[in-house]
Each structure stands twice: as C-alpha cells, then as structure tokens.
Amino acid sequence: MIEILLILFAPILGGLVYGFERVVRARMQNRQGPPLLQPFYDMYKLIDKQSFIVNPYHSILGVMHFLTLWAVVAFVILGGNLLYIVFLHLLSVIFIILAGFSVNSIYSHIGSNRELLATLAYEPVLVMLSVGFFMLNGSFDISVIREHTSSIFPLFLLFLAFLLVIPIKLKKSPFDASEAHQEIVGGVEIEFSGVFFEFIYMAKWLEYVFIYLLLLLFAGNNIILGAGLAVAVFFLVNLVDNSTARVKMVHLVKIVLGIGVTLGMLNLLGLGYV
Amino acid sequence: MTPYSILIVSPLVFALVVLVGNAVVRNIFTIIFVIGLSALSLGNIALFSISSELHLSHLFHNLFILLDIIVLFYFLWRGVVSKHSLVIILALLQIVLYGVVITLSPKLISSDILVDQISSIMYLVINMVGGIIIVYALKYIESEEFSRLKKNGFIAMLFFFLAVMNFIVSTNNIEIFFLLFELTTLCSYILIGYRNDEVSVKNALKALWMNQIGGVAILVALLVSILQYDTVYFNILIRIIDVNYLLPIVFLAIAAFVKGASIPFDKWLIGAMVAPTPVSAILHSATMVKIAPYLMLKLAPAMSGFVSITVTLIGTFVFFAATLIALSKDYFKEILGYSTIALLALMMSLAAIGTPEAITACILLIMFHAVSKALLFLQAGILEKNFHLKYVNDINGLVNHSKLVVFFIIVGFASLTLPPFGVFIGKFMAIESISKELLMHPLYVFALIFLALGSVVMTLLYFKVVAKLFAKDVDLKLPHVEISKFYTIPSFLLLILLFIGIAISFEREFLSSAQIIVPLVLILLIPILFSTLLFKNAHRVKEYNCGEKDGLKLGMYYFYLTERTTKSISAVSIIGLLILIIGVLL
Structure with a gap:
C-alpha cells in the first residue's frame, strides 16, 4: 500500500x-531564493498556457x-531487477533524445547529441554498479539488496563512480553541458511549451527521485545511514554545483568514462578476490 | 522420410525446379514451397522427437569426398583464373591437408547425422527467416539487369544455400562439416560476385580467401583430432577430449571466428555489400554467419578454463570494437554489417562461457538477431530500390515519404536494443551470466566492461540513425513511390515473428511478466497517443531559430576513428587469437 502511494x-x-534544492542553492549564494513550492506554482501557471507544438511526434x-x-521509479520502489531498471531508464532517455532530434532546431539537436554522449559516459558505470550489487548480494533484485546490510564500504569505489554520475543526471555543474541554459538554451527542452513542457518538467523531478533511490541502495537495510547519505550527497552535489564551472562535453565523457569505469573495474576486481 | 532429410533434400530439388519457367510461375511455386519449408521446420520442433541419429552409408561418404575434391579444385581454378595468389596457396594447402585426412581412417565411429534441440532451432531460423528473404528476393531480382536464367539462378542459389545450411546444422561428422563449410564458402563466393563487375569480383575473391582460412583451420583440427583422439565425430571428440589438449577445439573455434567475420576477418562480410541486397540479408541473418555461433555452441561442452576465458574475452572485445567502427560509418548497410559482426562475437563469447543461462542467451540472440537484421536489410533494399538512398545522411525526413519503411527501421533498431524484444533479453542475460562468471574468475571483468561499453555504443549508433529518420529536411523532395507488396509483406511477417518472440519469452519467463508488459505498453502507447491526442486544435509554431527565417539543414555527426585506432583494434584481436593458439600449445 505504502509503495503504491509512493509511486503515485x-x-x-x-x-x-527540486524546490528545496533551489532554496538551498540560493542560500549558498547568499540569496533569498524562491519559496519551497515554487515548482508547483510554475506548474499551475503552465496549465493555463495555450499549447504550442512544433510537431506531434515531438510532443x-x-x-x-x-x-x-x-x-x-515504480520498478525501483517495488524492488525490481536493478539491471533491468538501468536499461528501462535508458529507454526513457532514448525517448527524450528522439524528441530532441525530431524538430529542426539547432539547439534541440545539439542538446540531443550531448544527451547521447552523456549516456555513453554514465551508462557503463550504472551497469557496473548493478553488477557490483549482484556480486555482493547474489541477486540483482532491489528487494534483496534492501534486506542486506549496507554495502557502502565494499562498494566504496563504485559509490565514488556513482557520485560522478549524479551531476550528469541532475544536470548540475560541472556536468551540465547537455542542458547548458546560457549556451544552448536548455538543449532538448527548448521546443516544448505549455502542457507538454509540464511533462518534461515533471520528468526532471522524477529523475531526482530515481537518483536518490539508487543512492539509498548503498545503505541497504540501514535507514539511518541511508538518510545521512542522502542529506550528505544532496549538500555535496549542490556545493559542487555552486562552486565549479561547466566542463566541455568531450571532457565530461573522458572524465566520467575514464575515472568511473576504472573505479568500477577496481571495485569489481576487489570483490572477486576478497 | 524424416523431417531433417526433407529439409536438406527438398530445397536442392526445388533449386533445379526454379531454374526454368517464367517469373510468375516461379514466384507462385516459391511462395508455396517456402510456406511448406517453414511449416516443416515448425512441425519438426513441435511434433517430432527432438533428437534423431543416422549413420550414412559408404556410398554417401565417397560421394562427399568426391564433392569436396571438386570444390577444392574449383577454388584452385578460380585462383589461377583471377591470378589471386592467396586463393591459390590456400586452395593448395587445403588440397594437401585434405589428402592427408582422407587417407587416415579413425576407429571411433558415431552417427553422421545428429539432430538435437539446437539443430531444430537452427532449422526454424534458416527456413523461416531465410524463406521470407527469398520471397523478398523474387521481386528484388526482377529489377536487376540480368538474363532470365541468371535471375532464376539467383533464386536457385539461395535455395541451394538453405539446403547446405540445413545440412550443416544436422551433421555430427567433422569431415562432412568441412565439406558443407566449403560449400557455404562457395555459395557466398558466387552470390557476392553475382553482378560480375570489377568490385563484385574483387570482394568475392576476398570472401573466398578469408573463408578458406577457416577451411584450413577445420582441416588442422580434423588432423589433430584423428591423430590424437582417433575420431572425426563432434560428440565423441567432446566426450573424450583431454582438458590439457584442446587444440582441435581451438582450431574449430578459429574457423568459427572466420565464418562469423570477427575482427580481423571482418572485411569479407563488409565487402559482401556489393551484392544484391537479399544476399546481404541472407548472409547476415539466416545463413553463413550463423554457422559461427552454432559451431561454438557445439564446442561449448569441451571448452574450459583458459580456452573459455580467452574466447569470451576476444568475443566481447570484438563486440565493443565492431560497434565503435560502425559509429564512424555512413553507409546504411555497412552500419548494419558491423553491428552483425559485433552481435555474432557476443554470441560466440556466450557460447564459450557455456553455462545453461549463457547458452539460452546465445540461442535467443541467434534467433532474434536473425529476425531483426533481416527486417533491417529488407528496408535497406527498399531504400535503395525505391528511393535510391544508400547513405544515412541522405535519409533525412523519410518519415514524410514512407511512414511504413521508417516504422520498420525503427522497430528493427529498437528490437536490437530495447526491452522487451528478444535481442535485449539475450544481452540482458549475457550481462547476468558474465556477472556470475565474475565471481569465479576476475578476468571476466574485462568482458563485462567491453559488453557494457559495447551495448551503450550500439544504442548510440542505432539511435543516431533513427534520429536521422525523424529529422525534417527542407531540401528532401522524393517522388511518390508505391512500395511493392513483395517488399512489405515479408517485412510484416518478420514483424510478426518479433512479436511471437516476445510471446515466447513471456511464456518461458526469461523476464518477469511486468518486465515484459511495461515496456511493451509504453511502446504501443506512442501510436495510441498519436491518434487520440487532438493535435488539430494545437497551434503549430516554427522552431526557435534566433529570428532567422531560412530553413536549417542539419547534417549527421560522425565519430572519426583514426587509422591508428583501427589498426590497433585489428592488432589486439590478432594477438588475442595468437594467445589462444600458443596458450593451448604450451
């Protein structure tokens, strides 16, 4: 029952x-910032807008x-197979990439291209992460992972690799080149408006839920550790976001693939031996 | 008559029948025959006992030896005529080795024909997918400028190919296997050179000498097997083989790498593009290259330790490298070709792992890769014949001209990467089984990395192409063309096979039901949303273009691979094969 409510x-x-993050980010910059419910006010306003579309496929x-x-997110909450979830997530990314390509807009295309490259960078890390959990717990099922004790120490290197993935998925500096508002006007988002932009906006929120739920897996059955981890990572990500400059796409791929895959490999090798 | 003997003999007879007669009669007969063949291969799996054995008489053995000698001398003759020294040398080498092999008479005897579950599945792939491609070829070949006899000969050749393939998956005798291996080489040589222009002849010769290397490898394996183990039968060899002396297995595996066009033997399959498209379709999906994973599956029980790991690592490396090369290509068929090479390498490494789960994954990949690739190659043929499009960069906005072709291409690519399609399940199980191996042996971590990188590069590659289909292009003006039913119906049949595949994986519980239904519903939602949402009322706007009024023409992006990268990829795979041979010898 609680799962159903959580999913809904x-x-x-x-x-x-997302709203809380905007507040925190503003305070870090010594600003007042928007109210906590600002994202919902945005949504309310967007409903009223007339819907403009470029073409039906795109919308x-x-x-x-x-x-x-x-x-x-539903699969994660219900405790499904982690590896499968990683690939289903890929499907969702592919939809937005295709949407970006389906309009004849230069910003949208660049955004989609960058999104594809970003996927190339973080997807292997996510796959290795699932394999790490599998080697430790003997199952890909999230429900099994949640029953085991915390895996943050045996999977510490993979945890570090995952920290590299978080800013990409949440579009945070230094890895936010695929959205890059000042440069390519939001990339794939640019041609969405009105009701259809609401879906993209909500998808962004779901991405937060997805990433933080994955993070909680590291805590296993230890709820306190999980809460601590979530809070610590939340502040860390925002601190890094506020204090770093955006890196170029090519560097993003090199950094995340190079460091992430190396860390993952070392971690898996270690698990195999120990 | 047993089902397998009908499957082997009847296409041979039918090949002679289609040689004469006009197009209409030929088409009707072919369609009926293909339906019969498919029904028989289905019936074989459903009704008849799964395993059957047979020992062929002495007469047959002598006939096969005669055929073999004819084929080898034909290769020699082709080499002499076209002054191709490699072909001549390899043909001579094969003749000498074969001469030695037939003088020896090993003592341990088993049955020549052995039909097991894997053979039955291969029958399905060969006859159903191959049959559908032949139906497609009926129309395709009419649009080529050949004489009537040559057109009919083309169809006859395809049927001959099916017969050889049906035989090769039924045989248990390595000597007969060698003959059939050479016959498929012969078929591909003739089919690739069918247009008989300069490029075709050159590429056909390339296919010939590369596949001859495979022939030599089989002969070496045969020789070692006879001298060391006193047998020429797969099942006996696998049963009595000494784990410290796996040399015959390794040479057979190398033959599989050659047939599967694994890097560094990839050039022949890519060269095969010059032939009429049905040839590529049939080579890539139902026949020829599928010998590679089939042979590996046959060898799987004998592979252990060093050999298993090395083959797996080579396979997964090729999987990654081939997708990387494909990313730098623009020619539609070439992209498909390299992704075939990649997936075949993956199938071979799964077979080499040899756990039940890996074997299931391998079989799933064999079946559904055939269907998806056939579907894609058929579309490539339509693009060439009806729209005169060969390069991905030119297919901008095809969605405005032929929704059906675009739909098929998208489904084709989606079925190679996304849940809930068969190939996805295969890849998914591949990662699972490699993770399980990883617990035993740390070296598998490289296999895992290659697999993870390779599959994400593959996704990048496929959706780069699909994205191009959606992109609108102001310049593209194509004439309105009606696509022939001979082209669309085979595509629809393949589509049905894909969905049957989903039904099978649903029933066999390769994935849980939610895992299959959710993505299926999501994908089916697209057309539903499209037809229900009322876009007529929505305001259409132009894209934000910084106020510019000119239309944009957006090109394709490529990933440029330097000469050095491609060379080092070949070098790594050659070193891998050498390590395999040397490691076993030591």
Missing part, C-alpha cells in the same frame, strides 16, 4: 526535492519520456 506521489516528492515523445521514467 513520486513526481510530487521529486518536485519538493508525444516528450510525454513518453515522462511516463517511462515514472515506470522506472
């Missing part, structure tokens, strides 16, 4: 996290991106 309210939960693929991501 996942976008709202994500919206709250539908945007909606599909949101729906698939919701399904991904």
